[in-house]
Amino acid sequence: MSVSDQSPQMPSTGRATVTPDRRLRLFKHALRLPIVVWQGLFFVAPLFFLVAMSFFIVRNYRMTEAFEMKNWLKMMSRDYFWDSYGLTIGLATLATLVVMTVAFPAAYTLAFRVSENTRRWAVFLLIIPFFTSYLVRIFSWYVILAESGVINAMLGYIGLGPFIMLNTKFGTIVGYMTLTLPLVIILQTFALANIDRTLVEAAHNLGCRPWRTIVRVVLPLAKTGFIIAAVFCFILSFGDFVSPYYLGGSKPPTLPILIIDTVKSGQQWPRAAVVAVVMMVTLFIVAFGGIAAAYRRRLS
Amino acid sequence: MKRKRLLRGFLFGYLALVLIFIFAPIVFSIIFSFNSDRFPTIPLGGFTLKWYETIWHDPDVWEAARNSLIVSLSVASMATFLGFATAYTDYRYRFKLKPLYLALILLPPTIPLIIMALAMLAWFAKIGLAGQVISIIIAHTVLTAPFAMAIIRLRLSQMDASLEAAAWNLGADQWRALRRVIIPFCRPAIISSFCLTAAVSFDEFAIAWFISGLNKTIPVVILEIVTGNIDPQVNAIGSFVFLTSITLVVIAQVVLMTRNKKEKAHHG
Numbered sequence: 001m002s003v004s005d006q007s008p009q010m011p012s013t014g015r016a017t018v019t020p021d022r023r024l025r026l027f028k029h030a031l032r033l034p035i036v037v038w039q040g041l042f043f044v045a046p047l048f049f050l051v052a053m054s055f056f057i058v059r060n061y062r063m064t065e066a067f068e069m070k071n072w073l074k075m076m077s078r079d080y081f082w083d084s085y086g087l088t089i090g091l092a093t094l095a096t097l098v099v100m101t102v103a104f105p106a107a108y109t110l111a112f113r114v115s116e117n118t119r120r121w122a123v124f125l126l127i128i129p130f131f132t133s134y135l136v137r138i139f140s141w142y143v144i145l146a147e148s149g150v151i152n153a154m155l156g157y158i159g160l161g162p163f164i165m166l167n168t169k170f171g172t173i174v175g176y177m178t179l180t181l182p183l184v185i186i187l188q189t190f191a192l193a194n195i196d197r198t199l200v201e202a203a204h205n206l207g208c209r210p211w212r213t214i215v216r217v218v219l220p221l222a223k224t225g226f227i228i229a230a231v232f233c234f235i236l237s238f239g240d241f242v243s244p245y246y247l248g249g250s251k252p253p254t255l256p257i258l259i260i261d262t263v264k265s266g267q268q269w270p271r272a273a274v275v276a277v278v279m280m281v282t283l284f285i286v287a288f289g290g291i292a293a294a295y296r297r298r299l300s
Numbered sequence: 301m302k303r304k305r306l307l308r309g310f311l312f313g314y315l316a317l318v319l320i321f322i323f324a325p326i327v328f329s330i331i332f333s334f335n336s337d338r339f340p341t342i343p344l345g346g347f348t349l350k351w352y353e354t355i356w357h358d359p360d361v362w363e364a365a366r367n368s369l370i371v372s373l374s375v376a377s378m379a380t381f382l383g384f385a386t387a388y389t390d391y392r393y394r395f396k397l398k399p400l401y402l403a404l405i406l407l408p409p410t411i412p413l414i415i416m417a418l419a420m421l422a423w424f425a426k427i428g429l430a431g432q433v434i435s436i437i438i439a440h441t442v443l444t445a446p447f448a449m450a451i452i453r454l455r456l457s458q459m460d461a462s463l464e465a466a467a468w469n470l471g472a473d474q475w476r477a478l479r480r481v482i483i484p485f486c487r488p489a490i491i492s493s494f495c496l497t498a499a500v501s502f503d504e505f506a507i508a509w510f511i512s513g514l515n516k517t518i519p520v521v522i523l524e525i526v527t528g529n530i531d532p533q534v535n536a537i538g539s540f541v542f543l544t545s546i547t548l549v550v551i552a553q554v555v556l557m558t559r560n561k562k563e564k565a566h567h568g
Binding site: 102 | 308311312314315318319321322323324325326328329332339340341342343381382385386388389393401404405407408410411412413414415416418419420421422423424426438439441442445473474475478496499500503505506510519522523526530534535537538541542545546548549550553557
């Protein structure tokens with residue numbers, strides 16, 4: 001590692017007089033500081049600048065640094081902004097409900113009905129799509145779901161359809177599921193696999209019916225993990241622009257699409273920044289609400 | 301008993317359906333890339349390699365592939381270095397602002413990409429870094445360092461704490477112990493993190509699209525083709541992209557899994 005080679009040449013008092021104490025401190029900071037500087041410059045600073053930018057103004061297609069409420073007033077007073085906002089929250093909530101429900105039986109099976117080895121292989125499989133091009137997978141869905149696509153062709157053989165699936169909310173949700181389902185199944189599986197089996201068996205031995213065991217014993221025990229999964233699902237769906245654009249038809253646009261339209265067509269970066277800040281505030285509220293709900297019991 | 305078997309059958313059938321849903325787009329994309337129809341459906345058209353030929357002869361694709369390669373290799377190296385340094389700091393030291401310190405590295409993946417894209421576009425324009433390959437490298441490093449940190453931290457937590465102390469007692473200084481004990485122990489996690497961060501960077505399109513300017517990467521080229529029209533070329537590039545990232549992810553996982561197994565067997 002290059003850092004370690006540099007250490008003797010550090011501009012200190014020279015090698016012979018470097019005390020062990022000093023070397024220890026050097027070692028500590030050489031490992032601790034890079035990330036602070038890096039994320040400070042390229043993660044924290046851009047986000048602060050984004051907030052500041054929402055107060056800048058654009059004159060003659062050029063952005064000038066200022067502190068004016070103009071962009072905020074303009075965006076907040078537009079109906080299309082609130083339409084987009086409502087739609088984005090609605091779709092992300094719907095996606096979270098659908099994905100959490102669809103994932104549950106799969107996660108339940110993986111947590112309780114298979115060997116540890118099989119579970120490891122299943123998680124291995126589920127991790128793969130998370131790291132493979134989401135964009136190409138959505139394009140693939142576009143072709144599969146089209147009016148003359150694979151699904152309608154198959155349904156046609158048994159005399160059904162064709163169904164319009166593209167440019168509908170159904171299409172958008174399929175896209176969101178493509179993005180979030182593997183991750184949610186993994187998180188749910190871990191949450192379920194970690195709960196104390198003896199409690200489930202106790203419920204069973206005391207004559208508790210399977211459904212009741214799930215609702216009264218399993219789910220409360222796995223609550224924290226499930227809330228984390230739901231929050232991730234919401235964040236990912238809320239911020240995604242690919243599915244609502246290519247599969248959902250973008251009428252009206254969701255907030256991420258609104259950001260793209262505002263940046264790419266009008267050079268209106270400050271107004272896009274307003275949308276971005278509103279999105280961030282919304283997500284903070286959702287995330288903190290989720291965390292508070294997840295840990296409420298434990299604190300009291 | 302019969303009901304129980306029925307339930308079991310249902311659960312496994314369900315699991316299979318879910319996996320089919322998850323892998324269908326990947327599988328179909330690969331099948332369609334060899335299909336002669338412009339708008340593929342069932343029944344499939346004839347076998348063809350023309351989409352691959354088209355992208356093979358497209359200089360834009362080559363240029364983008366070159367950019368993608370440079371970006372993902374640089375990102376993987378830097379993110380893994382930063383991730384390692386942070387993971388080791390977290391493993392080894394306690395200090396007052398540690399939660400803040402950890403939040404600094406772990407938060408980026410929770411911020412929607414489109415917001416990071418806008419923020420970085422504006423910030424890079426301000427500090428004079430807009431539209432260069434290095435801008436993409438910086439942005440992706442911020443994004444992927446948390447993954448590296450998590451993987452390496454997990455590995456460090458499996459280490460016997462007395463190993464490093466033993467090295468010190470035997471006269472190694474901090475750097476030497478780090479180089480000779482910690483890094484060799486973390487090697488599978490380091491390889492794994494290198495592959496995963498490269499895969500994430502190789503597939504990332506939102507930030508790259510916003511800040512790349514003329515230096516497009518492969519996903520940005522795909523995004524532009526997709527926005528234009530239905531073009532099966534995308535399936536051909538897509539299959540290549542899938543193959544690359546799946547290979548990287550599988551290597552990453554296999555390296556971690558086999559090492560864990562070996563050690564378990566070793567300890568009996």
